[in-house]
Amino acid sequence: MSSQAPIEFDPSVVGDLDDASVLGDAGSLRDSTTSITSSIYQYRNIHGRLYQSSETTEYWAPTDNRHIEGNDVAHQTTLMLMNNKLFAAPIENPKRVLDIGTGTGIxxxxxxxxFPTAKVIGTDISAVQPSWIPPNCTFQIDDAQLDWTFQKSSFDLIHIRNLFGGIDDWPKLYRQAFEHLEPGGWIESIEIDIETRSENPRIHNDPDHIFKKWCKLFWEAGDKTGRTFRIARDGQMQKYIEEAGFVDVQHRWWKVPIGGWARDPLLKQVGLYNGLYIDLSLDGFALYPIGQILGWSLDQVHDLVSGMRKEFTDPKSLPYYNLHLVYGRKP
Structure with a gap:
């Protein structure tokens, strides 16, 4: 396993201051993979935002058009950070690909x-994927927290992204990925550390800053539901992936600016895209975890979100978060 230590207040960044052979036997299907029925399109409406209503999971983030747009912007941000590569795992021509928590399916x-010869399956609890898709791509309504019903050793690449706050047992998730990869297949998992950090030492060292208050509230909400928002911290991803049996495990991470404050041209562009993603997503992020789980009033949630927006627009805030990617190979 390889990892880099964070770069503290980097002046170059600061400036002056994401076929049948792969399908299980239909007779063995249980609660995991579900056919698309009218119930899948039933949503919870929380203060005007739509949230997926699932028999197995109440997901914390919205599934409405505003949030979907934000997720697609976040996909572009990740592509830019990865030099327009869709995955970092060293597999040149994947044939059977599974995308867990596919979201919009992008x-x-x-x-x-x-990879037009590959068979790609995306799974999610929400039916928000488009109907016009490549012929080699399919989507299934599926809760990855349940026992998977695909044939084991079916895939050569399993991709997992941005499931923080939505998984009750990460070691089990990675173990199931191990079981369903063929020997030599790869897992790749990408998650955000939701702590908003700052390249401004005054903000970075302020324990009472709203950036620190925000992430602590989400950590508390995740602790209450048993679905952690801390999965990208303290090396947990690589630890669980290695414990699942993967080898050649590698860890990469990026500082992702929020807004166009970075001097580096690529990071400036990434930050502008990421700022749009945050702007589209911020209130939707807070409504359920902080309003519903922690019991804050709508006015209190709005005040918190307004405080975050104000800090994001302050040119001296220099905000960013860390994005972590871990991949590994099944022997």
């Missing part, structure tokens, strides 16, 4: 377009 669709 990653799965891009992989299907780039």
């Amino acid at each position: 990653w799965a669709i891009d992989v299907a377009n780039d």
Whole structure:
């Protein structure tokens, strides 16, 4: 396993201051993979935002058009950080690909377009994927927290991205990925550390700053639901992936600016895209975890979100978060 230590207040950044052979036997299907029925399109409406209503999971983030747009912007941000590569795992021509928590399906669709001989399956609890998709791409309604019903050793690449706050047992998730990869297949997991950090030492060292208050509230909400928002911290991803049996495990991470404050041209562009993603997503992020789980009033949630927005627009805030990617190979 390899990892880099964070770069503290880097002046170059600061400036002056994401076929049948892969399908299980239909007779063995249980609660995991579900056919698309009218119930899948039933949503919870929380203060005007739509949230997925699932028999197995109440997911914390919205599934409405505003949040979907934000997720697609976040996909572009990740592509830019990865030099327009869809995955970092050293597999040149994947044949059977599984995308867990596919969301809008944009990653799965891009992989299907780039590798037309591959069979790509995307799974999610929400039916928010488009109907116009490549012929080698399919989507299934599926809760990855349940026992997977695909044939074991079916895939050569399993991709997992941005499931923080939505998984109750990460070691089990990685173990199931191990079981369903063929020997030599790769897992790749990408998650955000939701702590908003700052390249401004005054903010970085302020324990009472709203950036620190925000992440602590999400950590508390995740602790209450048993679905952690801390999965990208303290080396947990690589630890669980190694414990699942993977070898050649590698860890990469990026500082992702929020807004166009970085001097580096690429990071400036990334920050502008990421700022749009945060702007589209911020209130939707807070409504359920902080309003519903922690019991804050709507006015209190709005005040918190307004405080975050104000800090993001302060040119001296220099905000960013860390994005972590871990990949490994099944022997």
